[in-house]
Amino acid sequence: MTSDVPFWVEAVVAVLLVSSGVFVIISAIGFLRLQDFFLRMHPPALAYTFGSWTVTLASILFFSWRHGRLMLHPWLIIIMLSITVPVTTLLLARATLFRRRMAEAAETPPPLTTSVSAPR
Numbered sequence: 001m002t003s004d005v006p007f008w009v010e011a012v013v014a015v016l017l018v019s020s021g022v023f024v025i026i027s028a029i030g031f032l033r034l035q036d037f038f039l040r041m042h043p044p045a046l047a048y049t050f051g052s053w054t055v056t057l058a059s060i061l062f063f064s065w066r067h068g069r070l071m072l073h074p075w076l077i078i079i080m081l082s083i084t085v086p087v088t089t090l091l092l093a094r095a096t097l098f099r100r101r102m103a104e105a106a107e108t109p110p111p112l113t114t115s116v117s118a119p120r
Contacts, residue, residue: 004066009062009065016054016055020050020051021051023047027046027047030044049082056077059074
């Protein structure tokens with residue numbers, strides 16, 4: 001079976017997909033080696049975003065060449081991921097910080113503001 005996609009397109013797509021896998025492996029190593037929850041949150045969020053971008057670029061390139069016109073449908077996926085991953089990471093960090101404050105764990109930073117009662 002012959003492919004209608006030239007070798008250089010397949011090579012670029014392959015490099016992008018392999019680089020996505022490398023990002024995920026680096027993220028997994030960072031996740032295993034780091035001790036604190038807050039430190040562990042950072043590598044997966046970054047690697048997930050970078051890996052998603054490389055897969056998106058690979059799919060745009062491959063399907064655009066294959067169909068003979070610019071295919072931008074994968075951009076919808078990366079736009080949604082670029083919005084939701086940072087928000088999810090922030091919410092996880094805030095929830096963990098709240099739980100640590102409620103448990104009065106050592107080395108937990110105090111809140112930036114204190115609750116002030118309303119004037120009488």
